[in-house]
Amino acid sequence: GAGVSQSPSNKVTEKGKDVELRCDPISGHTALYWYRQRLGQGLEFLIYFQGNSAPDKSGLPSDRFSAERTGESVSTLTIQRTQQEDSAVYLCASSYRTGTDTQYFGPGTRLTVL
């Protein structure tokens, strides 16, 4: 079946603009995660959605970052007033039920803030 998909694959924006990144998890996966990977760094956890439970937003680096998920499907990560330090690859992952299930990653969105 189809894996996790993300769009756009690449996004170039100007400092101060808002951007929206989209993630489509594997169908039937109730858990969804966002990670950020800056150049030369490991993945950093941003946010976790599990079914209808309140999301764990503890990894969001500032209040310019927010994320939503519609039911158990699509999620969007929004970055307001982008800064150059937001440039990174943003990865989405989903797992079948809980966080202990294997996480399947999407291809990522490469964000460049000029």
Place this chain on the structure above:
Amino acid sequence: AQRVTQPEKLLSVFKGAPVELKCNYSYSGSPELFWYVQYSRQRLQLLLRHISRESIKGFTADLNKGETSFHLKKPFAQEEDSAMYYCALRDSGGSNYKLTFGKGTLLTVNP
């Protein structure tokens, strides 16, 4: 706070040679450790997890709690093993969905 350290950014070996990718961690609880791999132009995928104690594509990794290490090993490297490898740790507590990743090691297997 947990931390995962992969001391080598780059590792280059010849085909048929043994390879070991190092991973050390710091964590106060009982961790679950993973190796993820990203081949060129492919997405990140799970290679193996320590609780499975299995060999995948000839790779094995043993959790050494005394040395807080989870090194990835393969006795005879193949060219198709060339990829980026990430070691990751999962919280065993209430936030047991969070993965903490190392910075990765780029393995190149030369012919």
